[in-house]
Amino acid sequence: MKKSVFLGALTMAGLAAGAAMAQDSSTLAAVQERGALKCGVNPGTPGFAAPDANGKYIGFDVDLCRAVAAAVLGDAEKVEYTPLTSAVRFTALASGEVDMLARNTTWTFSRDVDLKNTFVGVNYYDGQGFMVPKALGVSSAKELAGATVCIETGTTTELNLADYFRVNNMDYEPVPVESFTEAQTQFLAGACDVYTTDASALAASRASFETPEAYVVLPEIISKEPLGPLVRHGDDNWGDIVRWTLNAMVTAEEFGVTSANAPELVKGTENPEINRLLGVEGELGAMLGLDNAWAYNVITQVGNYGESFEKNIGENTPVGLARGLNALWTEGGLIYSPPFR
Amino acid sequence: MTTLTDIPQSQGFRLSQLIYDTRYRSITIQVIVFIAFMLVGWILVRNVTINLANLGKEIDFTFLRNPSNYDIQQTLIEYDSTSSNFRAAMVGLLNTLLVAFLGCILATLVGVTAGVLRLSKNWLVAKVMTVYVETFRNIPVVIWIIATMAVLSEALPQPSAFRGETPTASMWLWDTVAVTNRGTYIPMPVWGAGSVFVIVTFLLSLLALWSFGKWAQRRFEATGQILPTAWIKLAIFIAPTLLVYLALGAPITFDSPALKGFNFQGGIQLSNSMIALWLALSIYTGAFIAEIVRSGILAVSKGQTEAAFALGIRPSRTMNLVILPQALRVIIPPLISQFLNLTKNSSLALAVGYQDLRATLGGTTMNNTGRELECMLLMMLIYLIVSLIISSGMNVYNKSMKLKER
Numbered sequence: 001m002k003k004s005v006f007l008g009a010l011t012m013a014g015l016a017a018g019a020a021m022a023q024d025s026s027t028l029a030a031v032q033e034r035g036a037l038k039c040g041v042n043p044g045t046p047g048f049a050a051p052d053a054n055g056k057y058i059g060f061d062v063d064l065c066r067a068v069a070a071a072v073l074g075d076a077e078k079v080e081y082t083p084l085t086s087a088v089r090f091t092a093l094a095s096g097e098v099d100m101l102a103r104n105t106t107w108t109f110s111r112d113v114d115l116k117n118t119f120v121g122v123n124y125y126d127g128q129g130f131m132v133p134k135a136l137g138v139s140s141a142k143e144l145a146g147a148t149v150c151i152e153t154g155t156t157t158e159l160n161l162a163d164y165f166r167v168n169n170m171d172y173e174p175v176p177v178e179s180f181t182e183a184q185t186q187f188l189a190g191a192c193d194v195y196t197t198d199a200s201a202l203a204a205s206r207a208s209f210e211t212p213e214a215y216v217v218l219p220e221i222i223s224k225e226p227l228g229p230l231v232r233h234g235d236d237n238w239g240d241i242v243r244w245t246l247n248a249m250v251t252a253e254e255f256g257v258t259s260a261n262a263p264e265l266v267k268g269t270e271n272p273e274i275n276r277l278l279g280v281e282g283e284l285g286a287m288l289g290l291d292n293a294w295a296y297n298v299i300t301q302v303g304n305y306g307e308s309f310e311k312n313i314g315e316n317t318p319v320g321l322a323r324g325l326n327a328l329w330t331e332g333g334l335i336y337s338p339p340f341r
Numbered sequence: 342m343t344t345l346t347d348i349p350q351s352q353g354f355r356l357s358q359l360i361y362d363t364r365y366r367s368i369t370i371q372v373i374v375f376i377a378f379m380l381v382g383w384i385l386v387r388n389v390t391i392n393l394a395n396l397g398k399e400i401d402f403t404f405l406r407n408p409s410n411y412d413i414q415q416t417l418i419e420y421d422s423t424s425s426n427f428r429a430a431m432v433g434l435l436n437t438l439l440v441a442f443l444g445c446i447l448a449t450l451v452g453v454t455a456g457v458l459r460l461s462k463n464w465l466v467a468k469v470m471t472v473y474v475e476t477f478r479n480i481p482v483v484i485w486i487i488a489t490m491a492v493l494s495e496a497l498p499q500p501s502a503f504r505g506e507t508p509t510a511s512m513w514l515w516d517t518v519a520v521t522n523r524g525t526y527i528p529m530p531v532w533g534a535g536s537v538f539v540i541v542t543f544l545l546s547l548l549a550l551w552s553f554g555k556w557a558q559r560r561f562e563a564t565g566q567i568l569p570t571a572w573i574k575l576a577i578f579i580a581p582t583l584l585v586y587l588a589l590g591a592p593i594t595f596d597s598p599a600l601k602g603f604n605f606q607g608g609i610q611l612s613n614s615m616i617a618l619w620l621a622l623s624i625y626t627g628a629f630i631a632e633i634v635r636s637g638i639l640a641v642s643k644g645q646t647e648a649a650f651a652l653g654i655r656p657s658r659t660m661n662l663v664i665l666p667q668a669l670r671v672i673i674p675p676l677i678s679q680f681l682n683l684t685k686n687s688s689l690a691l692a693v694g695y696q697d698l699r700a701t702l703g704g705t706t707m708n709n710t711g712r713e714l715e716c717m718l719l720m721m722l723i724y725l726i727v728s729l730i731i732s733s734g735m736n737v738y739n740k741s742m743k744l745k746e747r
């Protein structure tokens with residue numbers, strides 16, 4: 001009896017010590033050793049991250065996970081997706097359950113500084129909007145006094161909503177819901193008059209309704225919601241990899257490098273920046289600790305920023321979002337990448 | 342000098358005795374287990390501290406003072422988005438306590454009824470109750486909660502259905518109660534001048550009710566006569582309050598809900614999330630209580646019933662005066678744990694968006710401040726305190742019901 005107690009205690013101590021050590025090694029080494037990238041995504045926002053008919057995750061955010069996998073492992077398919085609710089996402093990242101988050105997460109001061117995350121960029125400039133049934137006859141958010149509002153708990157939208165109604169001296173009744181899908185169910189059942197979240201997600205969910213034309217998105221955008229990928233504090237090299245993967249996609253669009261013409265351009269071009277991007281010149285990949293063809297893999301397997309946008313959420317998709325703020329800086333938008341040199 | 346003694350010579354204490362001597366062995370084992378246990382605990386705590394320090398997060402409770410910045414649907418105390426996180430947690434705690442309190446009452450009513458009916462000689466009634474108990478206690482409670490919510494929000498009419506020339510839904514009870522898929526709106530009492538007298542009269546009549554019961558009991562014990570107490574009690578309960586109410590010209594009026602703007606306004610709103618949680622928790626826990634009641638009744642030996650019948654006591658009185666008082670002794674201890682279960686299960690409220698302690702302190706506050714460990718520790722502490730209070734309260738009641746040995 002005594003022996004078994006002893007062994008039990010030893011096992012427990014061993015487990016606890018093992019847990020203590022798990023945090024140390026670099027994320028890049030861990031991902032390469034595992035042979036797969038663990039990426040935290042939204043459980044279901046059409047266009048951004050949602051399983052397709054075969055259960056495979058597709059979407060604009062998912063493409064970012066695939067791009068990082070292509071850069072690090074040379075294969076965009078080597079991703080393990082972890083669907084995360086908004087309430088658990090930061091804990092999952094901090095605890096090492098996922099290597100990165102690409103889960104339409106708003107970059108805010110406190111999330112970046114206080115929650116010890118590192119936001120590495122913005123892949124979609126968004127803002128909070130309101131959707132109402134057309135039958136209500138509401139044309140402006142200023143007419144929403146007294147309305148019942150469905151809101152996902154644990155999001156910045158919950159805080160913006162409280163601020164907006166307070167500033168405008170209006171009453172409202174919050175109906176907290178736990179997930180995006182639950183919010184849609186409640187909204188469609190008429191348990192709330194208004195559904196509020198990021199305008200892109202509103203467009204995405206409206207597209208998935210049976211009768212999208214019976215609902216309108218109000219013109220007011222009440223907040224800035226820069227959505228972007230993030231990693232844990234403390235592993236700057238890993239942060240650089242995710243940041244420059246996103247930048248590579250943007251730069252590729254800027255210089256007209258697409259998944260179609262990259263195999264041609266990689267043979268060498270007149271443009272030194274394209275050459276550096278595709279690994280023909282310079283050692284940019286090695287500086288990141290990656291293969292020199294990292295960005296080439298990203299572009300050929302996932303596509304550039306514009307391609308990913310048009311394929312998942314562009315105007316020819318059911319979500320139907322215009323580029324707007326998310327056009328390249330050369331075309332009046334905010335999408336801008338630092339130079340590759 | 343040659344006396345032989347059986348007493349073995351004392352050789353002093355040897356270390357091996359710690360293992361081979363049965364007098365010391367159990368102590369040795371206990372000490373080793375205790376040290377191992379403390380060691381594991383220490384490693385876990387140290388691990389957490391080091392990892393938190395690596396992440397740059399020290400344990401810090403100052404976030405409780407900062408404004409919460411979010412709104413809560415149902416607030417029993419004054420609260421808005423500028424109130425502190427601590428106040429938000431208190432609003433959540435009160436919501437937890439409210440649904441737990443209502444749930445315990447309804448669960449007891451449902452459970453006692455189902456438990457007694459399951460023993461009924463009527464085949465159909467007994468089988469229906471068996472089906473109820475077996476269905477409800479064998480499906481996880483969170484599924485019942487979500488299912489109830491889904492039924493409420495899909496099946497009940499929207500507020501807009503009450504509108505227009507030919508509304509498809511209408512209010513209940515002379516247009517005072519509106520049942521919608523956003524919640525049930527009931528009239529709210531408005532306390533006019535003089536309403537205090539009505540309340541005082543009502544409290545006095547409650548007192549009278551109690552002393553009348555005492556008096557009737559004494560009279561019964563002295564003379565053996567039974568008064569028709571039910572009717573007299575009902576009269577005492579209603580008549581004085583009603584008379585004062587009418588005499589003062591109806592000082593208490595009711596503010597009925599009415600459709601204004603998007604929603605019903607006025608009255609008291611019972612949100613659907615609370616109703617769903619309350620019903621699901623009560624009916625689920627009621628199934629367990631039914632089994633406890635049934636076992637308690639069956640634990641009273643059949644001889645007691647037979648003896649009561651032999652004395653000519655009616656079946657209903659046999660149940661009330663002979664069986665139940667004895668059964669309660671068996672029923673109360675497991676009943677306490679069902680009340681505790683119900684209270685703790687109420688932390689599933691977030692599944693339907695009812696903002697209890699778990700949804701405020703352990704949900705939005707935790708998410709906005711990123712203080713997972715602090716919020717979790719606080720929540721565990723609060724749930725522990727609440728549970729201990731409930732169980733000590735019930736233990737007092739249990740003591741008063743216990744068999745008193747004279």
